[in-house]
Amino acid sequence: MEDRGGHSPSMIRMWRVYRTAKEMCLDRGYDVSREDCDISLAEFAHKCQREDGDPERTRLHFSCQPSPAMLQKYAQLPTAKDPDPQPAIGTMWVEFNGDENVGLKQLRDYITHLGSGSFYSGIMICTKPMTGMGLKLLRSAPHIEEGPKGGVEVFVEQDLLVNITKHELVPKHVLLSQEEKKQLLQRYRLKETQLPRIQVTDPVAKYLGLRRGQVVKIIRKSETAGRYASYRWAI
Numbered sequence: 001m002e003d004r005g006g007h008s009p010s011m012i013r014m015w016r017v018y019r020t021a022k023e024m025c026l027d028r029g030y031d032v033s034r035e036d037c038d039i040s041l042a043e044f045a046h047k048c049q050r051e052d053g054d055p056e057r058t059r060l061h062f063s064c065q066p067s068p069a070m071l072q073k074y075a076q077l078p079t080a081k082d083p084d085p086q087p088a089i090g091t092m093w094v095e096f097n098g099d100e101n102v103g104l105k106q107l108r109d110y111i112t113h114l115g116s117g118s119f120y121s122g123i124m125i126c127t128k129p130m131t132g133m134g135l136k137l138l139r140s141a142p143h144i145e146e147g148p149k150g151g152v153e154v155f156v157e158q159d160l161l162v163n164i165t166k167h168e169l170v171p172k173h174v175l176l177s178q179e180e181k182k183q184l185l186q187r188y189r190l191k192e193t194q195l196p197r198i199q200v201t202d203p204v205a206k207y208l209g210l211r212r213g214q215v216v217k218i219i220r221k222s223e224t225a226g227r228y229a230s231y232r233w234a235i
Contacts, residue, residue: 007045007053013161014055014096015044020160021094021125022062027165028209029070029175030092057096063119065091073177090120090150097124103131107138107152114148121150130154153209164203171220173204176231181215184231198232210234 007015019037026032039047048059066074066089076085093114099106107130114122130138138152164170176184185192192215198205200212210216214234222228 007041010054011045011049012041013157014048014057014060015039015041016162017125017157017160018044018060018096020163021096021123021155023163024160024207025064025092025094027207029067029073030064031067032064057098060096061094063091063093073175075178077178077182088150091118092150093117093119093122095122095124097126100127101131102126102128102154103134104137107134111147111152114152119148121148121152123153123155125155125157125160127157129156153206155206159203164207170204171218173208174217174219175208175210176215176217184215192233195231195233197235200234205234 019039022032022037022039026034026037045055048055048057050056066087070089071087074087074089076082076088078085095110095113097106097110102124107124110122110124113119135154138154165173181192184190192213195215198210198216200206200210205216208216212234216232216234218230218232219227220230
């Protein structure tokens with residue numbers, strides 16, 4: 001059990017959120033060290049504690065780059081027009097926003113920061129759900145000319161207090177590369193629309209950052225077969 005060391009509830013809460021955010025990036029395939037995911041409460045408090053004992057969220061922002069394995073996963077299939085396509089992934093900026101209400105202004109500022117920093121995508125972690133107008137802008141973020149090519153994701157701190165993929169009832173999800181997806185469909189003589197589906201808003205799909213059109217392999221335990229796999233098409 002981690003020694004709480006007299007730290008405030010808000011510090012302990014933020015520590016849990018931060019570790020889950022790091023684990024989420026690692027699980028997606030970004031180049032994140034295991035040590036960052038396992039940071040102790042004492043180390044975390046030293047990193048971001050204010051004089052009043054609460055966490056200073058602006059000290060927690062971080063960027064992460066895709067690992068070689070992730071670049072391979074997101075490599076697009078060559079075409080006649082584009083025989084050497086670039087991977088559809090890049091550097092991501094993760095920001096912890098401490099504002100009581102996050103709406104148009106905060107999201108516009110964030111998108112501007114992503115653009116000026118040449119980040120491919122971004123994750124904003126808020127204390128409370130974003131306003132309706134903010135969500136409307138969020139949905140159009142990938143189409144904003146100065147916005148990040150990979151879009152913006154928003155999480156509420158409450159959703160990251162625990163890593164849902166560690167729950168014993170949640171099976172392992174593995175994203176297929178475009179080549180693996182192609183081979184799967186050829187093997188079973190299927191169209192992707194014939195596969196069972198998973199909503200990109202599904203908690204595990206959101207955790208893994210699944211995009212529409214991707215296919216994920218779900219590995220479950222079986223008393224008879226040991227393990228068995230099924231596949232889902234993200235919509």
